[in-house]
Amino acid sequence: MPLSVPRRWLFALALAASAASAQDAVRVGGDPHYPPHHYLGADGKPQGFDIAVLDAVADAEGLSLSVEFGEWSGVLDRLERGELDLVPMFISDDRRQRFLFSRPVMRRHHVLYGRGGERITDVQQLAGRRVAVQFGGMAWEWMVNSGADAVLRPVNEESLVLVEVVRGDADFALLPEDIGRHALVAQRLEGIEVVGPPWLELDYAFGINPARPDLVERIDAGLGKLERDGQLEALRRQWLEPRAVADSRAWSVWWLLPIAVVLSGVLVFLVIERRSHRPPA
Template sequence: MPLTPARHRLAGLLLALVCLPALAADPLPLRVGGDPNYRPFHYQAEDGSPQGFDVAVMQAIARERGLAPRFEFGEWGRMLDRLEHGGVDVVPMFVSEDRAMRFRFSRPFLRRHHVLYGRRGQQVGSPDQLAGRRVAVQFGGMAWEWLINEQADAVLRPMNDEAAALSAVAAGSADFALLPSDIAERALAAGGLGDVQAVGPPWLERNYAFGVNPARPELVPEIDAGLQAIEASGELARLQQQWLQPAPAKAGKGRPLPVWLPVVPVALVLLGAMVFLARRHAAAGRD
């Protein structure tokens, strides 16, 4: 039966309704950069998969806003350059005045700070006390930028891994390490760093947010809306509990218990019974 103009319009409308869900479901690609060794916030697992709190937060945002994140990891200083020049779209980071001139930022989703670590017994109250001292920091990181801006005149020891800054202090190749306290405390709890401990007050308290490529300003309201949604649902708090709760202290390796130790209580009971029976028998003999 030939189609009338009305039937043509109806068929077209039905076709559009069938195709619309498929078109709407097509997610927007999003390139998310990060550091491969920034545990527990974002890092590359042994199998190459992206892991960490920041990764989980971005995946939750992506579900809310119809985004398709692809995670790319690399050396931190180069990753910031890639973000500025469009090599990636988003990178989670501390917010600072210098960075605000290079990137746009989402609403913050954490508040974090840095702490100075050194050998037991040392105390440092201000950056000027670091003049001439070797301070291990992540190259291009927040501590690196801050010490340069503060003109602390410290001898900076650049590291590609935040936790490796603590190892430099333990090994004696640096006098101090300045890094985020949450990362440092997890590394210290894992053990093997000798007498390294916090030697100063909290420094560099800053907001933590998603830095956005300045050529992609439309991403900021998308990320903000996603953050607001997962905060209201309680998912953000659950992810914080899952990824950022303090790591349990590593149990020290004591001497193994002797294999005979569990037998001691039984032996003592048997010995007591034997003594009791012997005394009873002796008393009966006298009677």
């Protein structure tokens, strides 16, 4: 039965609304263990610098975000297949062949950690050495393509890469500088240090599924607004500046306060007790 004119208009409007809703929906992928950039908080909710930036962009551009974290080794494949729309990541030549990218959010670099005593200035010095990296991460891609013939020790969680060196299962660990700095403090790791110059200095941005070119324009527009009003820089300071060390030092002082109060009370009690037993003059 043919549709009447009003019904045809309603049907067309419904299709248009459905298409607009699909364009506004953004499935965000990432690693649940990648602080301070993105991770699952203690309450089970996504948080971190990347999430805060995307939330602000979504507010500015009328986007609806849903976050689907998973093991990094599978996240990029899901983005390429169209099961995800957007994933925060480093930009590389190889990744440009697979994804579209937003404007860069920041510039980041990697560093090599070891037990000290040996300075590594060239990747070729890692030949035959055990190097811990996140499987499928930027450091892993670079080491595979470098031809350094290192013995790679892949780890699923980049925040745990340094642990491989601490417990002696790797000679070195290569990971982003800010992730390593955060892990050292958060996990209270000792006995390792940076043993080489900055490597892999790359732009960090939002990788986007090639079937969503519309999303590149909207993300860039939102990032431009955040940059102009200073909100992007404020979020960088809030999430990425190394406050954890200062916080831990403050805690190391303030935890003594209850003990000081108890000791003061004991001292007062002893003084009163002594006076109560003093013979009358």
